[in-house]
Amino acid sequence: MNIASIRRDYQLRSLSENDVATHPLKQFSIWWDEAIASEIDEVNAMTLSTARADGSPTSRIVLLKGYDESGFVFYTNYESNKGKQITHNPSVALLFFWKELERQVRIQGICQRVTAEESDAYFHSRPIGSQLGAWASPQSQRIDGREMLESRAAELKIQYQDVTIPRPPHWGGFRVVPTEVEFWQGRSNRLHDRILYSNEEADAWKIERLAP
Secondary structure, rough: OOHHHHOOOEEEEEEEEOOOOOOHHHHHHHHHHHHOOOOOOOOOOEEEEEOOOOOEEEEEEEEEEEEOOOOOEEEEEOOOOHHHHHHHHHEEEEEEHHHHHOOOEEEEEEEEEEOOOHHHHHHOOOOOHHHHHHHOOOOOOHHHHHHHHHHHHHHHHHOOOOOOOOOOOOOEEEEEEEEEEEEEEEHHHHOOOOEEEEEEEEOEEEEEEEEO
């Protein structure tokens, strides 16, 4: 197959700056509800981009675990590569791609840790295996083999079999507080709709159309 010949013409929807909500999180909620209704697989999967110490970018998929008008929340090991990068430079980018709806949402923002209470509540809502995994995995560190992880998880399962598993102090949530949010709707002939929200001051958002 010729890779250069792979293409798709987008024709499902349109997006006008005259019709969108005045706040980007309200507009995101509209699109989120439509994505949920469309039964998109892994609808909460989003690409998180951070910067290494030398400024070079790095990306991975994480899962959205909550959002409101203050931002987008995900959870991770604070001592992982991404956790350390965020601590060093809290400016990050998020990307949702819902191909079934021919849509993207691009977010620039600043990461802040959520409260300990929020992290505790989410941690204890996770399956027991996932709770144990947060303790067992020295995320992003080099290890000799999978056997180490499985052995450590087995030890922890015995250790905590009759007690509530505490949240590891190195594990918790981040909230991405947006400074820019772009809604991208695929259109025919690559003349896509792009609506950009820019945070000017306090809770005031400027809405502009971008050329595709």
